[in-house]
Amino acid sequence: MDHSIVLFLFFFYTELMKKNLYFDCAATALYDEAIIKNALEKSLCFFANPSSLHKKGLEAKQCLEACREKAAKSLEIPAEQLFFTSGGTEANQIAILSLLTRPSKGSILISAIEHPAVREQVKMLESSGWSVQTIPVNTEGSINLRSLREKLSADTALVSVMAVNNETGAIQPIEKIGALLQEVYEGKRKPRFHVDAVQAIGKIPFSLKQTAIDSAALSAHKIGGPRGVGALYTKNQMESFLRGGNQEKGLRSGTENLFGIYAFADCLEKYTIRKKTQAFERYEKQKTLTAFFIEEVRNLKTATIIPETRTGKEGESFSPWIVQAAFQNIPAQVLIRALSEHGVCISSGSACSSKKLSRPVLEAMKLPKEQIQNAVRFSFCPSHTREDIENLLVLLKNTVNQYG
DSSP: OOHHHHHHHHHHHHHHHHHSEEOBTTTSOOOOHHHHHHHHHHHHHSOSOTTOOSHHHHHHHHHHHHHHHHHHHHHTSOGGGEEEESSHHHHHHHHHHGGGGSSSOOEEEEETTOOHHHHHHHHHHHHTTOEEEEEOBOTTSOBOHHHHHHHOOTTEEEEEOOSBOTTTOBBOOHHHHHHHHHHHTTTSOOOEEEEEOTTTTTTSOOOTTOTTOOEEEEESTTTTSOSSOEEEEESSOOOOSSOSSOGGGGTSOSOOOHHHHHHHHHHHHHHSOOTTSHHHHHHHHHHHHHHHHHHHHHTSTTEEEESTTOOSOSTTSBOTTEEEEEETTOOHHHHHHHHHTTTEEOBSSOGGGTTOSOOHHHHHTTOOHHHHHHEEEEEOOTTOOHHHHHHHHHHHHHHHHHHO
16 A cells, blocks of 8 residues: 555544544543654565565664663663563463463462453363462452452462552552562562453553562553554563474564554653653643542532542542543443444443453452442543543533433
8 A cells, every 4th residue: 555545544543533432532532643653654664574684675674673771771671571462361361371381280360350361371271270369359349458468379380460440440559568578578489479460551550670579561552652562571580381483582483563663662752750840740730630530420410439538639549541430320331322423432441352252350349330330431542632531521521410
């Protein structure tokens, strides 16, 4: 396809999204136009396979490694600890399936609110003889540290807890979990601590430098990059269960997606949140917008914010980019379709589970059945303004009142 046509289609899509009230950014964020355009142009220059030994291949390899250095610098980790994947799901899978290379089986602990990328993968290991236990959460959707301690044992090989829940926005106590593991296993072999950081990196202040995190999954399309590219951070050497052409030091075989990697590195540079940066200012601004949104929704007689204690001013307990709410007498699918008719895009949770009736995350929080059935997710992008949210609220209130 002609280069100019590709750019036209991309910008047509972007303008279309702008005209709609798109509030499903936890599923996939709006593209960062400048970053995508620049990455596309660069990928047309570095089109060769980075594994090829000729001049063009070596140029592509140099570009790939420069991207790795840029991404690693943004994440404040050594470049050799970062491996590019096809997305967050594959990054999670590599970390989990690596257990199959071990000579003996043990136990795996995961939180009750994990994304299907983790939850469904450990089921496969369970069918292979591994013991899988679920760590419960409280009514606010935060992991129960006492239960975690009780479930830890000498044969625990992996503890997997997501940093930010993709449905409720609840931020998990990653530092406390890491400290607990170090305390319990002091002087002994510690289980690997894996973190699904897909909704954390570029969304909240979050550091991979925490000594207790052994591996973490990242995704580009949650922070303005393209779909089909992500990364796995691993502090220590990990052996991949899946083998192939030995790219990414054998951890993730397959020709690297240089376009996606280039864009991802730029997104990490722009959106990784550090104090005294524009990314931090956007984060602080969003906290104010989300508090306003929550208060306005709470004023609706039939609305319930999930969890009910959330105000938007609770500090670092929730990501300001995600809000879950339920509306009496309006099933989630009905509200989603009704708002879609007005150009508003929201969801009922993980896009991966959108066709399933069960809501494991909300069930784990022990919410009433009606709230679970009616719960919808509003998720925001950095480009959203107060005016955008006010327009959303007008359409939301009108739609809810029709069913009141």
